[in-house]
Amino acid sequence: MTEIDMNARASVVVMISGRGSNLAALIAACCQPDYPATIVGVISDREDAGGLKIAEAAGIDTVALQRGDFVSRSAHEAAILRHLIKIDPDLICLAGYMRILSADFVNRYQGKILNIHPSLLPKYPGLNTHQRALDAGDKEHGCTVHFVDEALDAGPVVAQSVVRIEPGDSEKSLADKVLKIEHALYVDAVRKVLTKFT
Ligand code: GAR
Numbered sequence: 001m002t003e004i005d006m007n008a009r010a011s012v013v014v015m016i017s018g019r020g021s022n023l024a025a026l027i028a029a030c031c032q033p034d035y036p037a038t039i040v041g042v043i044s045d046r047e048d049a050g051g052l053k054i055a056e057a058a059g060i061d062t063v064a065l066q067r068g069d070f071v072s073r074s075a076h077e078a079a080i081l082r083h084l085i086k087i088d089p090d091l092i093c094l095a096g097y098m099r100i101l102s103a104d105f106v107n108r109y110q111g112k113i114l115n116i117h118p119s120l121l122p123k124y125p126g127l128n129t130h131q132r133a134l135d136a137g138d139k140e141h142g143c144t145v146h147f148v149d150e151a152l153d154a155g156p157v158v159a160q161s162v163v164r165i166e167p168g169d170s171e172k173s174l175a176d177k178v179l180k181i182e183h184a185l186y187v188d189a190v191r192k193v194l195t196k197f198t
Pocket of ligand 1: 016019022023051095117126179
């Protein structure tokens with residue numbers, strides 16, 4: 001059997017804050033022989049993030065750098081940066097990473113940070129996206145993968161996926177529907193970005 005040449009793949013660091021279902025989808029994709037990425041590290045800003053266990057089970061290096069363990073936001077970011085510089089990834093994927101990165105951080109990795117957000121940006125940046133779509137009476141909702149820039153949940157869109165909002169939908173049912181399509185979208189978007197730029 002031909003072995004997969006892992007060196008030919010782009011190296012990806014995934015940053016998380018929580019459950020890690022998008023991380024799990026990316027890990028599964030990276031197990032496919034033709035996927036152009038390999039995950040070389042996972043960084044969490046919470047040591048209780050469920051995604052850390054998912055990464056560890058897959059044999060991926062993890063580190064938890066908690067904001068509370070640093071005197072300031074910039075000291076926290078500097079620690080993350082030191083870790084990233086050691087790994088030197090080709091791409092950074094924010095997958096439920098719930099902190100805003102500073103302009104310095106973003107500029108250092110310009111064009112190399114992707115984020116997935118649970119709305120059809122530019123609609124509903126920030127939190128509570130599902131309830132906001134319901135409150136607005138929207139007929140459609142969805143998720144977006146975009147390059148990260150200095151603004152919150154902004155930056156050039158790579159890909160979007162849409163779900164219909166049905167009359168009986170609640171915040172929970174809508175969140176479940178969107179999460180399901182997020183996984184495929186993120187996997188496809190990473191492939192698209194790496195195929196185009198490597
Ligand atoms: C996902 O719904 C993702 O779109 C959202 O956090 C969730 C993480 O779930 N991200 C944001 O809201 C970023 N603004 P996961 O930990 O199961 O992947």
